[in-house]
Amino acid sequence: MEPFDPVDTNAVGATRVGKANNALLPSLVCGAHGLIGSIVVAVLYHATDGARDIGSFVSWLLAGIVGISFDVLILMDETEPLKHEVAGGEIHRDRPGTDPDDARVPAAQQFVEQLLIKQQDEGFATNVRVAGFGQLYNAAPGAGGTYGGWTALNESSLSKINSVIAAQADRDSELYTNYANAFAGAYEDFSRSEQPDACKMLVTFTDGALTAEGPASADVEAKDAICRPGGLADQIRSAGIYHVGIGLSQSNAPTDFSLFKGVTSGEGERCGELPAFGAFYPANSAGSLFASFRQALGTPGAASGERVASESFDVMLDDSIDAVRFTVIARDDLGPDAHVVLTAPDGSTVDLLGDGETQLGGANVQWSAVQQPVQQVDGTMQLQPGQSWEGLWKLSFTDFAADQADGRVFNTVRIQPDSHLQVTSIAAQQPQRQR
CATH class of the missing domain: 2.60.120 (Jelly Rolls)
Structure with a gap:
């Protein structure tokens, strides 16, 4: 991680804004008030972080101009390795998994609480949706389980949203982490929000690499559905959905997140044709899980770093x-x-x-x-x-x-x-x- 590196923007308000890492982009664009402020942020972003898909970027820019609103979908892994170690295709119930104490639950709840504070500070509106996945996208219409729907985030709805997240502590029995079904379900779910012009953020938490039910070819088919030209990764990017990935693994047995990073931040395995539009944060402890969820909230005008x-x-x-x-x-x-x-x-x-x-x-x-x-x-x-x-x-x-x-x-x-x-x-x- 680089130390904070400020960039001068004396043309507007004589302020200096920190170099925008990928996680800051939604806040910078959707939080910019007025056309001039938004354009300056756009110039800064392209100058410091390189070229991005201009269509996705403009969708964020326009959202910041016509009325600031967010749709944030929190997509949670619900697989067995969270609770117990899974090795060689066998579940070892006498050995802890990646998150035996369910730290993902308070970490995600704190993410929502801090999102509310950010909303109150910066004056935007947010709809929040919680979903889960294993082999399937488990929050699809008609699916079992109580996930709630898109909910306007405010003081009165916070406890309702956090109660939905709390139920994730008991959802850890799935056997496959099928990214393809998860991303397809999330992509469709954004269309069910009542804010069609909102800035969209997908926050995906998982502790596993891509696996799909069926023969070995099922994994290949799932990856192809995500990474082929025009596949799910490209569809999410072209829709202007900013995709944050949080990958949890054990220090002594790190998970291969190269594909997950390729989908989100573009740092790992190449996936899709369009430039990546997102960020990836690894975690290997309860504390780092909390920090990764907090980093997903990236804020302009912030100095952040690890010591x-x-x-x-x-x-x-x-x-x-x-x-x-x-x-x-x-x-x-x-x-x-x-x-x-x-x-x-x-x-x-x-x-x-x-x-x-x-x-x-x-x-x-x-x-x-x-x-x-x-x-x-x-x-x-x-x-x-x-x-x-x-x-x-x-x-x-x-x-x-x-x-x-x-x-x-x-x-x-x-x-x-x-x-x-x-x-x-x-x-x-x-x-x-x-x-």
């Missing part, structure tokens, strides 16, 4: 902005006493434990920290009237276990949309140490 527990994540703030949000997630278990410390430019600190609020370095800081199911902090900082918070701020773990100094930590700090932006405000300063 190890012994390193701090540094951001430069100046007084041209007045509010930021921050998140720290331990990808690895750092020990029972590990917690995050926020350090202001003047050296004053606060331990971010539990839920709290304090004044620090000219800022009002609010936070919520948890230890289970993963070590994580979410918080906000608001510049106090008449104060200055200019300088280097640090987020770092302390009291981590001695053998976890190299434990991985995901960090992100983003400008809140109602802040007053004039010049570069956030930049990660430390180069990332390769592991």
